[in-house]
Amino acid sequence: MPTRRELLLSGATVGAAVALSSRVASAGETAETTARVAAQPLGLPDEHYRPVIVPSGATVPFRISAGAKVFHLVAKEFEHSFAPGLSALCWGYNGQVNGPVIEAVEGDIVRIYVTNELPAPTTVHWHGFILPNGMDGVSGLTQEPIPPGETWVYEFELVQNGTYMFHSHHDTMTQEGLGLTGMFIIHPRDAVDPPVDRDFALMLHEWRIDAGARRPNPNEMSDFNVLTMNGRVFPYLEPLVVRTGQRVRIRIGNLSAMDHHPMHLHGYEFHETAVDGQRIPTDQQRKRVTTLVGVGETRDIEFDAIYPGDWAFHCHMTHHVMNQMGHAFPNMIGFDAKGFDERVRSVIPGYMTMGAKGMKDMTDGHMAIPDNSIPMAKARGGFESPIGLGGMAGVIKVRDGLSDDALARGEDPGWYDHPPGTSAKRASDDQLERDGIDAT
Amino acid sequence: MNRTATATVCMLGAALAACATPPPAERRAAVRDEAQARLGIEVSLDPSARTDAIETILADGVLTADEAVRLAIANNSQLQALLENLDIARAEVWQASLLPNPVMDAEVQFIESDGGDLLELGLTQSIIDVLLIPRRKSVASARYQQVEAEVTAAILDLATEVRDAYRTLQAQLELVELYRTATDATYYGYDAARRLREAGNIIELDVLTEQALHQETRTALVSALARAGEQRENMNALLGIWDATGSRWTVPPRLPMPTDLTIAPEDVETSVIAASLDLAAMHSRVVALGRSVDLREIEATFPVLSAGITAEREADETWSGGPLVSFSLPIFDYGQAAGEEARSRFEQAYAEYTALAIRLRRSARAAFIMSSTTSENSRYLRDVIVPLRSRITQQTQMQFNAMQIGVFQVLDARRREIDAARSSVESLRDHWIARNRLESLLLGRLPQARFGISTTANEAAMAGSGDPSSGGH
Numbered sequence: 064m065p066t067r068r069e070l071l072l073s074g075a076t077v078g079a080a081v082a083l084s085s086r087v088a089s090a091g092e093t094a095e096t097t098a099r100v101a102a103q104p105l106g107l108p109d110e111h112y113r114p115v116i117v118p119s120g121a122t123v124p125f126r127i128s129a130g131a132k133v134f135h136l137v138a139k140e141f142e143h144s145f146a147p148g149l150s151a152l153c154w155g156y157n158g159q160v161n162g163p164v165i166e167a168v169e170g171d172i173v174r175i176y177v178t179n180e181l182p183a184p185t186t187v188h189w190h191g192f193i194l195p196n197g198m199d200g201v202s203g204l205t206q207e208p209i210p211p212g213e214t215w216v217y218e219f220e221l222v223q224n225g226t227y228m229f230h231s232h233h234d235t236m237t238q239e240g241l242g243l244t245g246m247f248i249i250h251p252r253d254a255v256d257p258p259v260d261r262d263f264a265l266m267l268h269e270w271r272i273d274a275g276a277r278r279p280n281p282n283e284m285s286d287f288n289v290l291t292m293n294g295r296v297f298p299y300l301e302p303l304v305v306r307t308g309q310r311v312r313i314r315i316g317n318l319s320a321m322d323h324h325p326m327h328l329h330g331y332e333f334h335e336t337a338v339d340g341q342r343i344p345t346d347q348q349r350k351r352v353t354t355l356v357g358v359g360e361t362r363d364i365e366f367d368a369i370y371p372g373d374w375a376f377h378c379h380m381t382h383h384v385m386n387q388m389g390h391a392f393p394n395m396i397g398f399d400a401k402g403f404d405e406r407v408r409s410v411i412p413g414y415m416t417m418g419a420k421g422m423k424d425m426t427d428g429h430m431a432i433p434d435n436s437i438p439m440a441k442a443r444g445g446f447e448s449p450i451g452l453g454g455m456a457g458v459i460k461v462r463d464g465l466s467d468d469a470l471a472r473g474e475d476p477g478w479y480d481h482p483p484g485t486s487a488k489r490a491s492d493d494q495l496e497r498d499g500i501d502a503t
Numbered sequence: 504m505n506r507t508a509t510a511t512v513c514m515l516g517a518a519l520a521a522c523a524t525p526p527p528a529e530r531r532a533a534v535r536d537e538a539q540a541r542l543g544i545e546v547s548l549d550p551s552a553r554t555d556a557i558e559t560i561l562a563d564g565v566l567t568a569d570e571a572v573r574l575a576i577a578n579n580s581q582l583q584a585l586l587e588n589l590d591i592a593r594a595e596v597w598q599a600s601l602l603p604n605p606v607m608d609a610e611v612q613f614i615e616s617d618g619g620d621l622l623e624l625g626l627t628q629s630i631i632d633v634l635l636i637p638r639r640k641s642v643a644s645a646r647y648q649q650v651e652a653e654v655t656a657a658i659l660d661l662a663t664e665v666r667d668a669y670r671t672l673q674a675q676l677e678l679v680e681l682y683r684t685a686t687d688a689t690y691y692g693y694d695a696a697r698r699l700r701e702a703g704n705i706i707e708l709d710v711l712t713e714q715a716l717h718q719e720t721r722t723a724l725v726s727a728l729a730r731a732g733e734q735r736e737n738m739n740a741l742l743g744i745w746d747a748t749g750s751r752w753t754v755p756p757r758l759p760m761p762t763d764l765t766i767a768p769e770d771v772e773t774s775v776i777a778a779s780l781d782l783a784a785m786h787s788r789v790v791a792l793g794r795s796v797d798l799r800e801i802e803a804t805f806p807v808l809s810a811g812i813t814a815e816r817e818a819d820e821t822w823s824g825g826p827l828v829s830f831s832l833p834i835f836d837y838g839q840a841a842g843e844e845a846r847s848r849f850e851q852a853y854a855e856y857t858a859l860a861i862r863l864r865r866s867a868r869a870a871f872i873m874s875s876t877t878s879e880n881s882r883y884l885r886d887v888i889v890p891l892r893s894r895i896t897q898q899t900q901m902q903f904n905a906m907q908i909g910v911f912q913v914l915d916a917r918r919r920e921i922d923a924a925r926s927s928v929e930s931l932r933d934h935w936i937a938r939n940r941l942e943s944l945l946l947g948r949l950p951q952a953r954f955g956i957s958t959t960a961n962e963a964a965m966a967g968s969g970d971p972s973s974g975g976h
């Protein structure tokens with residue numbers, strides 16, 4: 064991923080508003096567009112906006128050419144890693160799942176080249192945008208689909224600001240399902256008040272990848288078993304690192320196939336500041352701890368990070384915080400395995416009853432599970448025990464005194480060190496006695 | 504005169520008797536040697552060596568297929584009875600070289616008549632019989648050879664039947680073990696269901712379903728055990744064992760994999776034809792009938808001189824419908840009808856000989872095809888299907904370990920693996936039965952079971968289904 068400096072270096076003459084003709088060579092037709100004249104200078108990172116942070120992801124680099132910001136998306140199949148031990152063949156843009164974030168500024172003219180390296184035709188739909196109908200990207204309705212091997216171009220002016228998305232709109236079920244989605248952030252010309260210090264973008268998605276399979280099943284309609292933010296399951300999503308006192312925005316987009324996700328933040332009350340790109344007037348912003356992000360919707364939440372700690376941020380649907388949960392697994396809770404396992408081993412060597420105490424059952428570590436599967440993944444946090452959370456979850460690490468450099472480098476400050484007397488412990492006998500708790 | 508005639512007969516008899524009656528073991532040597540040569544193993548037909556044979560063979564408790572064959576040949580009581588045919592036929596050869604005993608005739612004559620013309624009659628008979636001795640002897644010899652061939656055939660049949668029974672039992676014991684494992688697997692499924700019911704997690708219906716599956720599998724095990732017991736008794740019957748010795752032997756637990764034929768496929772038919780005892784016996788019969796065509800013509804030429812006259816005359820009431828009814832006045836019958844009949848019998852035998860040769864070729868081809876396809880099939884089951892099922896079980900178990908599926912699916916996968924193993928055993932057993940059939944043909948016999956107590960095992964094996972109660976594997 065290029066740095067901002069490289070982007071700027073790659074950007075040619077800034078603000079040269081010259082009308083010119085651009086011919087794009089392609090296998091079939093030739094697209095011919097006339098560059099418009101932007102009303103204002105094209106927005107530049109740090110100058111006109113504070114770039115978003117994409118945990119475990121990236122933004123699309125751009126160059127400035129012929130009066131527009133030029134982006135290039137390459138749709139193709141590649142192997143994506145959801146977590147150590149689980150990767151699959153996905154379809155995505157620029158080798159990323161879920162796609163890289165496009166950032167621009169209200170009033171910019173964007174020219175977006177789309178190269179189709181998929182085996183199937185495709186289009187890109189700009190989700191939520193006010194644009195010419197012919198740029199809307201619905202295959203067969205507003206354009207011919209882009210054939211495999213061709214590069215097509217979309218160009219339009221950004222007349223809105225807020226959190227938006229883009230995704231394939233050709234065979235949407237398959238192509239979105241396999242990962243052809245991304246977020247599109249349009250920063251306002253004028254910064255909002257109060258300005259945010261840390262602006263994160265998270266794209267929600269859901270997949271069906273059978274334990275041991277190597278490709279998500281886009282035909283799945285209800286039984287999804289891999290739930291991701293920016294294409295990662297917990298705890299393999301990079302943490303959202305914040306210095307105590309900073310103002311934080313989290314932009315959440317949901318292009319899951321079939322599920323809305325009630326996203327819940329621990330330890331804070333946040334303001335829901337935007338819905339589908341629309342900024343909510345300050346006096347109408349509601350304080351919440353959970354915001355429901357429907358399919359095809361975006362939400363922005365903001366809060367002042369005044370409480371240090373490792374705060375979980377996750378979908379509150381319990382099945383969405385599991386990794387490759389087997390829904391065909393019978394209910395084994397309460398199963399009395401006394402005298403059972405040894406005998407079954409005479410027929411099935413190595414047999415061990417699972418799930419009698421729940422789905423986070425301890426395994427002896429010798430039990431073979433399918434390659435490329437993570438149902439038994441046992442990541443550790445700052446404790447002896449593994450983290451009892453997976454799937455669509457992340458952690459916001461709020462720490463005192465983090466330097467701007469450390470934040471810019473995206474350093475992980477490690478697990479939170481709880482000050483004495485501020486974490487749950489086994490109750491002492493004195494405490495029990497003092498408070499009259501009979502726990503015998 | 505009477506005394507003189509008797510003396511003459513006795514002298515003649517004594518002269519002929521000198522060449523006969525060796526001890527039983529030696530008398531059976533030719534058959535034994537022939538059987539050994541064909542079977543390729545040492546066998547004993549000596550009744551006095553029976554106990555020793557049992558003790559030697561059963562010393563280590565494990566019976567090999569060859570040992571089982573040797574033991575059966577030494578000890579099978581039906582075969583012992585057949586072996587007596589050898590001695591009987593040998594005696595008949597001897598008898599054919601003797602003059603009929605006139606003393607016996609005289610005694611009959613005394614009872615039936617006043618015995619006035621006894622002497623002439625006796626003499627007349629003697630003269631004709633003496634004339635016919637070489638031919639009678641020749642017929643008896645041909646018959647003896649036929650009996651020899653029949654007894655050899657019986658030994659070979661017994662060997663094949665023992666081999667069939669042996670492989671069938673071996674397979675059945677393996678099947679019993681597989682049924683036992685399958686029964687265990689379904690029991691654990693039932694047990695798991697009960698425990699889950701106990702925990703309050705599943706409904707009664709689920710428990711009953713698992714229970715039914717278990718009980719049905721258990722029933723199949725019980726049938727398999729019963730069949731194994733029956734087959735063991737069949738083996739004991741073939742081995743000629745009826746006492747406690749019957750529990751002293753066992754067979755190795757695994758059927759061997761198919762082995763290559765020692766002859767090239769294109770030689771199978773000709774080898775079967777060349778080896779066929781049936782065909783050789785048929786050949787002897789054709790030859791014997793050819794000779795009796797001659798003989799009958801001679802007898803027909805001299806009907807008035809035949810022994811029947813006296814009997815006919817003296818015993819109108821007592822012998823009506825007896826063996827001599829065909830006789831009538833020579834004015835009409837000079838033997839042409841009898842000759843015609845004999846010639847037809849000869850032609851018939853020759854046609855049967857040809858038919859047998861064709862049938863042998865057909866059987867050889869069929870047995871070869873069965874043997875090689877079952878061989879291929881059993882190899883495929885062992886090398887492909889069973890390992891595949893085993894991998895499926897492993898993968899199912901991995902999915903279980905990953906908590907994707909439950910214990911019931913794991914047990915079910917294991918059960919299917921056992922089913923595949925069962926098919927493999929059954930296919931291998933079918934191969935050995937087919938192979939035995941082919942080997943039997945190459946030994947010179949169209950196999951036929953006639954020594955065991957029951958043929959259900961073989962029939963079931965040939966039908967390719969070891970267990971009628973086990974559907975859908």
Ligand SMILES: [Cu+2]
Binds near residue numbers: 322323324325383
């Ligand atoms: Cu959710």
